[in-house]
Amino acid sequence: MASNQISLSAVALELPQSRRPLFIVLVALLFIACWLGASLGAAKFDLFLPFETLAMALGFNGETEVTGIQNIVLNIRLPRVLMAVLVGAALAVSGASLQGMCRNPLADPSLLGISSGAAVGAVAMIFISQKLFLMIPALAHIGPYAISIAAVLGAAITAFAVYHLAQTGGQFQVPTLLLAGVAINSLSIALIGGFNYLADDQALRQITFWLMGSLGGSSWKSVSILFPILGLALWMIHKRRHAINLMLLGEANARCSGIDVDRIKLELLWINALIVGVAVAFTGIIAFVGLVVPHILRLYSDTNYRYLIINSAMLGGALLVLADTASRVIAAPAELPIGILTSLIGAPFFIALLIKQKRALGFVL
Amino acid sequence: MSLRIENLRVSVGNKCLLSDINIECQSDRFIGVIGANGAGKSTLLNVMAGLNAPSSGSVSIDDKDIFEYSASQLAKLRAVLPQHSDLSFPLNAIEVVRLALSLSSMNVSQQHDLLIDCMSRFNVLHLANQNYLTLSGGERQRVQLARVTAQLFSNQNHQEHQYLLLDEPISALDLYQQYQTLDALKLLAKEGVGVVAVLHDLNLASLYCDHLVVLKHGCISAQGSPKQVINENSLKSAFNIDVWLQAHPDTQAPFITPRISQ
Numbered sequence: 001m002a003s004n005q006i007s008l009s010a011v012a013l014e015l016p017q018s019r020r021p022l023f024i025v026l027v028a029l030l031f032i033a034c035w036l037g038a039s040l041g042a043a044k045f046d047l048f049l050p051f052e053t054l055a056m057a058l059g060f061n062g063e064t065e066v067t068g069i070q071n072i073v074l075n076i077r078l079p080r081v082l083m084a085v086l087v088g089a090a091l092a093v094s095g096a097s098l099q100g101m102c103r104n105p106l107a108d109p110s111l112l113g114i115s116s117g118a119a120v121g122a123v124a125m126i127f128i129s130q131k132l133f134l135m136i137p138a139l140a141h142i143g144p145y146a147i148s149i150a151a152v153l154g155a156a157i158t159a160f161a162v163y164h165l166a167q168t169g170g171q172f173q174v175p176t177l178l179l180a181g182v183a184i185n186s187l188s189i190a191l192i193g194g195f196n197y198l199a200d201d202q203a204l205r206q207i208t209f210w211l212m213g214s215l216g217g218s219s220w221k222s223v224s225i226l227f228p229i230l231g232l233a234l235w236m237i238h239k240r241r242h243a244i245n246l247m248l249l250g251e252a253n254a255r256c257s258g259i260d261v262d263r264i265k266l267e268l269l270w271i272n273a274l275i276v277g278v279a280v281a282f283t284g285i286i287a288f289v290g291l292v293v294p295h296i297l298r299l300y301s302d303t304n305y306r307y308l309i310i311n312s313a314m315l316g317g318a319l320l321v322l323a324d325t326a327s328r329v330i331a332a333p334a335e336l337p338i339g340i341l342t343s344l345i346g347a348p349f350f351i352a353l354l355i356k357q358k359r360a361l362g363f364v365l
Numbered sequence: 366m367s368l369r370i371e372n373l374r375v376s377v378g379n380k381c382l383l384s385d386i387n388i389e390c391q392s393d394r395f396i397g398v399i400g401a402n403g404a405g406k407s408t409l410l411n412v413m414a415g416l417n418a419p420s421s422g423s424v425s426i427d428d429k430d431i432f433e434y435s436a437s438q439l440a441k442l443r444a445v446l447p448q449h450s451d452l453s454f455p456l457n458a459i460e461v462v463r464l465a466l467s468l469s470s471m472n473v474s475q476q477h478d479l480l481i482d483c484m485s486r487f488n489v490l491h492l493a494n495q496n497y498l499t500l501s502g503g504e505r506q507r508v509q510l511a512r513v514t515a516q517l518f519s520n521q522n523h524q525e526h527q528y529l530l531l532d533e534p535i536s537a538l539d540l541y542q543q544y545q546t547l548d549a550l551k552l553l554a555k556e557g558v559g560v561v562a563v564l565h566d567l568n569l570a571s572l573y574c575d576h577l578v579v580l581k582h583g584c585i586s587a588q589g590s591p592k593q594v595i596n597e598n599s600l601k602s603a604f605n606i607d608v609w610l611q612a613h614p615d616t617q618a619p620f621i622t623p624r625i626s627q
Contacts, residue, residue, distance in 0.1 A: 052416075103454075104453065242467035242468060246467055248453070248464075250450060256439075256440065257440050257467075258439065258449075258468050260436045
């Protein structure tokens with residue numbers, strides 16, 4: 001017993017430190033992804049370019065002349081990379097928190113229809129605003145904000161609808177959850193199709209953008225709008241990490257452990273609607289990031305939300321930067337829509353996950 | 366100072382699940398709740414835990430209604446083990462137990478001592494670094510017992526009276542672990558934690574509990590010490606069984622075995 005105790009005490013105390021290697025790997029991955037994202041592109045491939053540009057921008061090497069390529073790095077690639085980090089982190093954390101809250105590994109904002117709900121809100125607002133701005137030109141400058149707010153509302157409506165459809169007597173029914181997501185998704189696509197039919201050429205291009213997702217519209221302005229909103233939302237989810245952890249054991253257990261479960265669920269649904277709505281408003285539907293990222297982390301570590309939220313944010317950011325860089329480079333100078341790329345990777349992953357869960361739980365979908 | 370249930374009545378629709386329930390649990394007692402399937406044992410435990418609201422009557426801890434406590438205050442006074450505690454994601458056993466400390470402000474070495482203490486009480490220390498999902502049903506049950514115990518112990522304000530509410534804590538355990546676990550619960554009661562457990566094995570309940578509550582169709586058909594409660598008539602009435610009643614050779618506690626009609 002005594003020897004048992006000694007070895008166990010060693011192992012148990014080791015745990016917080018044993019998470020450090022993964023953390024370091026993720027930080028390094030995020031850094032490398034950003035570096036590649038700023039170095040590669042249609043205009044020029046140069047791995048030293050980001051450093052030269054940064055040195056110039058901060059005034060280290062005495063030059064004041066901005067070359068064309070440095071301008072591209074500073075004002076096009078860099079905000080785009082930061083945008084990808086923010087949106088990737090947001091989607092991954094959203095997926096991780098939804099999975100914890102639903103106690104189900106298949107939860108993801110795009111699969112549950114939250115993303116497409118946000119897209120419906122955004123598309124509806126584009127459609128309305130075009131008519132509205134023609135009548136009242138003064139409203140035109142609130143356009144981007146109005147679209148974001150409409151997207152958040154669309155996301156909130158679908159999040160609450162799916163959540164209530166799937167919950168029966170305090171239990172989440174997995175098939176109902178997925179079916180509700182499928183139903184909401186197809187309803188949203190039908191609605192967007194309706195707007196498609198009514199829209200003119202310019203609106204049509206914008207609408208296609210929502211459905212495929214793109215980081216092409218990134219600018220320092222959009223980064224400066226997204227950063228405080230998503231930063232705050234991510235921090236709010238991270239603050240609820242202990243509550244999500246306890247909810248893994250079931251709602252009754254969480255309640256008995258001192259968590260106000262109903263309040264936390266409501267808060268998490270709203271935060272998720274905010275995250276997904278804002279992300280979709282700026283970059284369109286980028287699917288599967290929220291599903292894949294927490295699962296990759298669970299393969300290498302476990303489900304402890306004390307670490308999973310931060311790790312998801314870093315891996316999600318890194319993966320989306322890499323995916324975006326790939327989408328710019330593969331078909332340069334044209335761009336592949338990033339939503340297609342993440343779905344190409346994510347959908348097979350999702351199918352594999354379904355097969356695994358079917359085997360493990362023996363349920364038939 | 367006690368966990369007290371007064372004139373409790375719980376009904377859902379027209380169906381009355383519990384009525385006229387009066388129980389007082391001191392914080393150094395081990396109370397067993399026994400009764401046939403569907404007698405209302407789990408409902409009683411859920412109401413005592415504050416998970417369900419009573420239709421009338423009250424549940425109070427230290428003379429204060431449990432609905433006047435906040436969820437986090439209540440979590441420091443009582444811990445609850447539901448019948449089923451499932452986890453759908455991988456987590457090591459020690460991390461499952463550590464979940465109980467999520468809301469506490471202990472430092473790492475205090476946490477560590479507490480985890481070791483709670484896990485060794487229920488013989489699960491050797492499972493500390495195994496994935497909870499790979500454990501057997503009985504091992505999971507003991508890990509959960511360690512978790513709810515850790516929840517109470519994480520409250521450093523130990524002068525408060527604390528209670529442990531357990532719904533069938535030994536249902537998945539082998540005989541050896543049943544004895545060990547009941548010993549551990551008895552020890553907890555001696556240390557000042559009131560234990561209320563739903564049990565199915567009447568002989569074990571008789572041996573280990575200080576006080577037994579017999580439920581029948583949502584009412585208390587008998588309560589008192591095992592010697593007062595366990596007899597041929599009460600068991601015939603509550604469980605519809607015919608038994609031989611004997612005395613345990615060591616403790617003289619009532620001991621039953623079924624009558625076999627040829």
